[in-house]
Amino acid sequence: MVEVRIRINGVDRELDIPPQVSLLDALREHLGLTGTKKGCDQGACGACTVLVDGERINSCLTLAVQYAGREITTIEGVDHPLQEAFVRNDGLQCGYCTPGQICSAVGMLAEHRAGAPSAVTEPPGAPGGELTGAEIRERMSGNICRCAAYNGIVDAIQEVAR
Template sequence: MVDVTIRVNGQARSLDIPPQVSLLDALRERFGLTGPKKGCDQGACGACTVLADGERINSCLALAVQYDGREITTIEGVDDPLQTAFVRNDGLQCGYCTPGQICSALGMLAEYKDGAPSAVTEPDADPGELTEEEIRERMSGNLCRCGAYNGIVKAIQETAALDTEEVSS
């Protein structure tokens, strides 16, 4: 057993767990947070995406002991205009993937804002304009079995435009 303290959604939470427990299982089974979903349990679907110190990760592939002393944000700890943009733009249907989609989109927007390139980034791209192609590529690790991708892209574009307006104001 290993003693681990993880800050989850701003609150320090302690565990005494076997070292092989995934972060996803710790969040769901030990802390009762049902936002991160166990979709594929192989890192292929993105339903378990959470933010670790602001960076998006697949919590099913991470061991809880790796995150001792770190900040984990799940959908339960998110309060962002992106959430209402998802609703307004029909970026969800059944809702199963939505927590992971939103956490991933928040991490992706931060990556983009910081200038992290992607496979489709143009060499001298204007970081103020996030294209549909760029969003689709950067969000490709998050699957939606209902096919709400068009609404997800619109919600992210809307939120990115709000961020750009705030910076220029």
């Protein structure tokens, strides 16, 4: 067992867990924060996306011990206009992917504001500017919605980005 101290949603937490426990399993099974979903458990679907020090990560691919002393934000700790925008724009259907979509979108908007370019930024490599639908789709490509609510997701993100 390993003692891990992390800050989750603004609260300092101490875990006594085996070193091989993923951050996802630590959140869900050891802390009862079940908003973060386990989809593929291989980093391909994005349902497990959380924010670490404001940056989005797939929590299923990382060990909890890697994040000792870091600030983790799960969907339970998110308070962002995107949440209402997702509802207004029909950016969800079954809702399973929504926590990961919202956490990813929060991180993506911060990346964009900081000037991080994407593969479709015009001109290539130029930061900033208005987020187009194509750019949002590219930046959010790590998050899959099996119900195909992509148009609503893009509309919600564009609404908040404006």
